[in-house]
Amino acid sequence: MAATKRLVLVTAAVLGTGPAAWADAGVSAETGYLLSTLLFLMGGFLVMWMAAGFTMLEAGLVRVKNVADICLKNISLYSLSCIMFLIIGYNLMYSGVGEGFGAGLVGLPSLWGGDDSAVLxxxxxxxxxxxxAGSDFFFQMVFVATTASIVSGTVAERVRLFPFLVFVxxxxxxxxxxxxxxHWGGGWLAGMGFADFAGSTVVHAAGGWAALTGALILGPRRGRYxxxxxxxxxPxxxxxxxxxxxxxxxxxxxGFNGASQLAFASAGDAVAVSNIFVNTNMAASGGVIAAMAATKLIYRKTDLSMVCNGALAGLVSITAGPDTPAPIIAMLIGAVGGVIVVLTVPLxxxxKIDDVVGAIxxxxxxxxxxxLAVPLTNDDASFTIQxxxxxxxxAFVGVTSAVTWLILKMTVGIRLHQEDEASGADLAELGLEAYPEFGSGSQKLRY
Structure with a gap:
């Protein structure tokens, strides 16, 4: 079992959510163990379900000739991310983490292996x-798949399948x-007091930096500008x-935000998770309404795709600190996110940065x-440290992602050929179409 496993033992001691606190509250250690394990498993499969959400979102926002390809990318990136996290990622993130900038690169990475012998x-x-142990691994694993899913939507319609999977x-x-x-493995950011409850920076901004470097190095879709x-x-x-x-x-x-409470074995945990659910929902709602209002004011029309991204913007915005705001403040934090999306997509x-789904x-x-909004509602957070x-x-994700994309570009190539991009990635990469009756490469049926 990883020694630092997301600092949970330290966190439990500080917040009073560990076995000793459970006993004080009249909860047996085994009951607390069962409830917290259940929270991780339920949160984990909810986050895994987000892979379906990313697939449907991206399939709806790419053109007909690229739908099957983006579906394949999403199911394969999820699977590959899980395998990579098993064989190297988890222990790199949580075992033997040092305090310096190279935290995680201590010793040789090794295959994750759960050890529940103490409770058996x-x-x-x-x-x-x-x-x-398995519930922890599963919950942490699905987060990395979310990070990878962010990239696929930005570089859609022109990136080749297998070089993309190497990047993943x-x-x-x-x-x-x-x-x-x-941060989560107990490295130098955690020591400084950096606050990112469920991953606005660790997951979402990291995926955004990887997507941005990919979009810059790939270039825009042909004919876009x-x-x-x-x-x-x-469209x-x-x-x-x-x-x-x-x-x-x-x-x-x-599941993404709620299960990041990391415990569900006391009344305090139940209240915290409930408040996190409320704040998560209100932030998304604020993002939707703000995006609707902004598109109506700016374009005189309400853009559905922008409103959908407004919901996601609100969700991402509250993820760093869903545990501390009042619901009305969470709504306003999400609303600011919705406005950010409306203003920056045309920017x-x-x-000439072509982001197909608006993931950046x-x-x-x-x-x-x-x-950066966390200190507004969390007195323990510092704006400077944030x-x-x-x-x-x-800096780290941007540089390492750019290097990886450039190496792939100079060796195997990362972009579809012009003719393949014109005919669509479905035919070029898969030899089939998501909608054969309406696709560009087959005759349309006449009824």
Whole structure:
């Protein structure tokens, strides 16, 4: 069992959520163990369900000729992320973490192996950990898959499948675990007092930096920006599907934020998780309404895709600190996120940074905003330390991601050929289409 496992034993001692506190509250150690394990497992499968949300969102926002390809990318990146976290990522993030900038790179990475022997004896000892080892691994594993999913939407419609998966392997096995070790693994950011409850920076901004470097190195989709400076619209294939994906992500976020309480064995834990659910929901709602109002004011039309991203912007914005605000403040934090998305999506287009689904504004910019907003409601957080954490993660993930993308570009190539991009990644990479009756490569049926 990892020695630092997300600092849970220290956290339990400080917050009074460990076995000793359970006994004081009249809860047996075994009952506390069972309830906290259940929280991790339920939170984990809710976060895993977010993979379906990302798939539906991205499939709805890409063009018809690329839908099957983006579906394949999402199911394969999830699977690959899980494997990489098993064979290298988890122990890199949580075992033998040092205090320096290289936290996580201490000793040789090794295969994760759960050890529940202490609680399986005739005289179980629940002081070793307040939940089952496998529940912890599963919960941490699905977070790295979320980080990788952020990248796929930004670079959609022009990145090749297998070079993209190589990037995912590096991101899941090395980049994410190292920067995650700085905070959740007990590294130098944790020592400074950096506050990121569920991952506005560690997960979302990190995925946003990886996506931004990929978009810059890949370049925009052909025809997206004309030589005259015009922006050619490339509307998605299925807005109902994108909306469904948004709702799935919204539901999954209750596991993402709620289970990050890390314990569910006392009345205090139950109250905390309940408040986190409320704040998570209110932030998303604030993001939706703010995005609706902003698009109506700016464009005189309400843009559904922008409103969906407004919900996600609110969710990302509250993720760094869903445990401390009052619900009305959580709503306002999410509303600011919704406005950020509406203002920055066209800014990226003016800079000719082609982000197919708007993941950079949602996850990178709102992740930064949410992290910097924590001191507004948490007296233990420092704006200076929050800014230092944002900058450190940005520098590390940005540089390592750029190096990885460039190596792939110079060796195997990362971009579809011009003809393949024109015909669509479905035919070029898969040899099939998501909608064969309506696709570009087959004859349309006549009825």
């Amino acid at each position: 004896n005739d005289t179980p000892d629940f002081s070793a950990a307040p939940y089952a 392997a590096v991101l899941a096995g090395l980049i994410y675990p190292v920067e995650g070790a700085w 004309t030589p005259a400076g015009q922006i050619r619209p490339m 998605g294939s299925n807005l109902p599907m994108a909306t469904l994906g948004t709702f799935i992500l919204w539901v999954g976020w209750f 990226l287009d003016r800079l 504004p949602v996850h990178l910019l709102c992740g930064i905003w949410g992290t 800014l230092a954490g944002v900058a450190a993660v940005g």
